[in-house]
Amino acid sequence: MTRDDDPARDPARDPARDPAGDAELEARALDAQRRAYAPYSKFRVGAAVRMAGEVFDGANVENASYGLGICAERTAVFAAVIAGAHRLEAVAVCTDASPPSSPCGACRQVLHEFAADPAAVTVIAINPRGERRSWTLAELLPDGFSGRELP
Ligand code: THU
Secondary structure, three states: OOHHHOHHHOOOOOHHHOOOOOHHHHHHHHHHHOOOEOOOOOOOOEEEEEEOOEEEEEEOEOOOOHHHOEOHHHHHHHHHHHOOOOOEEEEEEEOOOOOOOOOOHHHHHHHHHOOOOHHHOEEEEEOOOOOEEEEEHHHHOOOOOOHHHOO
């Protein structure tokens, strides 16, 4: 059984209906940004995802062999999946960019994998100065590819 199967973990809140953002998710992304390992790009990214009612965080982890680095959003999603949470509900990403930068295309696709309804998944981008932008995942990845297309 994964955490998604546990009715007790159903989220009480609906971040998509909260125009003020998602304070817990944003705080976790901001904190995770401090743990980024980005000595090459110096572009530190923290991410937090709410999956199956629980928050998981991640940060970008780079490598001297540049192509081996991984984005913050994906480390967060993979941590959730390893913990048994498969249902994506909301995402927050923290960078130093102004305006706050949105997830890269590869990460949008990985987020899409776990979004039952991409139009119901809020993606919030923030920076430590308090700026915020938000979208739904459907807006960031219209007509995204899913396993439903596979034979
Ligand atoms: N990065 C992320 O962590 N998330 C994104 O959505 C965009 C890019 C990271 C990858 C790399 O470590 C650094 O930012 C510069 O591209």
